[in-house]
Amino acid sequence: MRAVVDFSLSEEQVRHVAWVREFMDSHVRPVVAELDKISDPDERFPWGIIEKAHGEGLMRFGLPEAYGGTPVDEVTLCLLMEEFGAADIGVGGIIAQYWNCVALIDRMGNDFHRDTFIRPYLDNPRAIYALAMTEPTAGTDAQLPYDAPDGGPMLEAVPDGDEIVLNGVKTYSSYSNVADVIIVFARTDKSVGLTQGMTAFIVTKDTPGFSVARTFDLMGHRLAPIAELHFDDCRIPKENQLTPWNGGFAEMSRFTVGRYWVGARCLGVARAAFDLALEYAKTRVQGGKPIIEHQMVARQLGEMAMTIEAARNTIWKAAWAAEHPEQADPIVLRMARVLGSEAAMKVALDAVRIHGGPGTFTDVGVEKLFRDAATGLHPAPLDVQLMIMGQVLAGNRQGPVAPLNVAS
Numbered sequence: 001m002r003a004v005v006d007f008s009l010s011e012e013q014v015r016h017v018a019w020v021r022e023f024m025d026s027h028v029r030p031v032v033a034e035l036d037k038i039s040d041p042d043e044r045f046p047w048g049i050i051e052k053a054h055g056e057g058l059m060r061f062g063l064p065e066a067y068g069g070t071p072v073d074e075v076t077l078c079l080l081m082e083e084f085g086a087a088d089i090g091v092g093g094i095i096a097q098y099w100n101c102v103a104l105i106d107r108m109g110n111d112f113h114r115d116t117f118i119r120p121y122l123d124n125p126r127a128i129y130a131l132a133m134t135e136p137t138a139g140t141d142a143q144l145p146y147d148a149p150d151g152g153p154m155l156e157a158v159p160d161g162d163e164i165v166l167n168g169v170k171t172y173s174s175y176s177n178v179a180d181v182i183i184v185f186a187r188t189d190k191s192v193g194l195t196q197g198m199t200a201f202i203v204t205k206d207t208p209g210f211s212v213a214r215t216f217d218l219m220g221h222r223l224a225p226i227a228e229l230h231f232d233d234c235r236i237p238k239e240n241q242l243t244p245w246n247g248g249f250a251e252m253s254r255f256t257v258g259r260y261w262v263g264a265r266c267l268g269v270a271r272a273a274f275d276l277a278l279e280y281a282k283t284r285v286q287g288g289k290p291i292i293e294h295q296m297v298a299r300q301l302g303e304m305a306m307t308i309e310a311a312r313n314t315i316w317k318a319a320w321a322a323e324h325p326e327q328a329d330p331i332v333l334r335m336a337r338v339l340g341s342e343a344a345m346k347v348a349l350d351a352v353r354i355h356g357g358p359g360t361f362t363d364v365g366v367e368k369l370f371r372d373a374a375t376g377l378h379p380a381p382l383d384v385q386l387m388i389m390g391q392v393l394a395g396n397r398q399g400p401v402a403p404l405n406v407a408s
C-alpha cells in the first residue's frame with residue numbers, strides 16, 4: 001500500500017547530509033567565529049571556505065545535472081540548507097545563491113548564456129553569482145508587487161544598436177561586491193508597472209560603467225555581504241538579455257526555485273541555538289540541580305523543540321509542494337519561509353535567555369545565532385510574505401503565489 005506521508009529519510013539523503021555536515025565540521029565551524037569578528041565587510045568574505053566548497057564538489061552539488069550537479073529532490077536540498085544554517089547561515093547563503101543563479105540562467109536563458117555565463121565559471125574556485133532586484137526606492141514594491149508605472153525597480157535599460165545601455169542603482173544585492181556574474185532586473189517600459197515592463201540582463205563584473213559603490217556591514221549573516229551597485233552608461237551586448245523583453249517578472253515567477261530555502265537555513269540556526277541551550281541547561285547547576293530540572297526551563301526547551309519541529313514539517317511539505325505543483329497549494333512555500341525564520345528568532349532568543357549572562361557573551365555562540373536569526377527575517381520581510389498569503393486568501397493576488405526569489 002502506498003504511504004500517503006512518509007517522514008523517513010532515504011539512505012541517500014542520510015549520506016548527503018553526513019557529507020555536508022562533515023564539510024561544515026571540517027571547514028566552516030572552526031573558522032566562522034573569527035571571520036565573523038572582522039570589521040571590514042569586504043575583508044570578511046569567506047574565500048577559503050568557498051574555495052574548499054568548489055574543490056570538494058559542494059558548489060557543484062546543487063547545480064543542474066548538465067553542469068555536474070547531483071540530481072536530488074527538493075527535500076534533500078532542504079536538509080542540506082538546514083545543515084548550512086546550523087554551521088553558518090551566511091556561508092550557506094553564498095552556496096545556495098550559486099545554485100539558484102546558475103539554475104535561473106540555465107532555465108531562463110539560451111545556449112549562448114549557458115556557454116558564456118555558466119560553463120566558463122564551473123572550474124573557477126572563486127566563482128560567485130548574484131541577483132540584483134532591489135533598489136533604494138524599490139524594496140517591498142518589487143515583491144508584492146506594487147504594479148504601477150511609478151513603482152518598482154527604475155534602473156533603466158535602453159537598446160542602442162548591438163548593445164543595451166544600463167543606468168541606475170541596485171542595492172542590498174547579496175555577494176554582489178565579489179560576484180563575477182550578476183542577474184540584473186531593469187525597467188524596459190516605464191509606461192506600465194514592473195510585471196509588464198521589466199527585463200532581466202546579465203552583467204559581468206568587468207563591464208565598463210559597472211561599479212560596486214558600497215558594501216554594507218550587517219548585524220548577522222556577516223560572512224555574506226550585501227552591496228550597492230552603480231550602472232553608469234553600462235553597455236552590455238544585446239545577447240546578454242536573459243528574459244523576453246518586458247517579460248522579466250513573468251519569467252522569474254515561472255523559473256524561480258525555492259524562497260523557502262531561506263526558511264530551511266533559518267531552521268538550521270534554530271537547531272544550533274537549541275543544541276547549545278539544551279547542553280547548557282543539562283550542565284548549568286542552580287538551585288541545587290541542573291537548570292533543565294526546573295520546570296520553567298524544561299517547559300521553555302519543550303516549546304523550542306516543538307517550534308523547530310513544526311517549522312521543519314512545513315518546510316518538508318513545501319519541498320514536496322515545489323515538486324508537485326498540480327497537487328499542492330503554493331501558499332505553503334511562503335508559510336515555510338515565515339515559519340523557518342520565526343523559529344530561528346524565537347529559539348535563538350530563548351537560547352540567549354537560558355544561558356543567562358553568558359548568553360550575551362560574544363564567545364559563547366548563541367549571541368551570533370541571535371544576530372543571524374534577526375538578519376534572517378530578511379530578505380523578503382516576513383510581513384510581506386504574510387500580506388501575500390492574505391491577498392491569496394482574499395482572492396485578489398496579482399503576481400505569483402509561489403515565491404519570487406530575490407536571494408535564495
Ligand SMILES: Cc1cc2nc3c(=O)[nH]c(=O)nc-3n(C[C@H](O)[C@H](O)[C@H](O)COP(=O)(O)OP(=O)(O)OC[C@H]3O[C@@H](n4cnc5c(N)ncnc54)[C@H](O)[C@@H]3O)c2cc1C
Binds near residue numbers: 132133139140379
Ligand atoms: C541580508 C539581505 C540580503 C538581501 N539580498 C538581496 C539580493 O540578493 N538581491 C536583492 O535584489 N535584494 C536583496 N535584499 C533586499 C531585500 O529583498 C529587501 O530588503 C526587501 O525587499 C525589503 O525592502 P526594503 O529593505 O527596502 O524595505 P521596505 O520595502 O522599505 O519596507 C520597510 C517596512 O515597510 C513594510 N512595507 C513595505 N511596503 C508595504 C506595504 N505595501 N504594505 C505594508 N507594509 C509595507 C515592510 O514589511 C517593512 O517592514 C536583501 C536584504 C537583506 C537584508
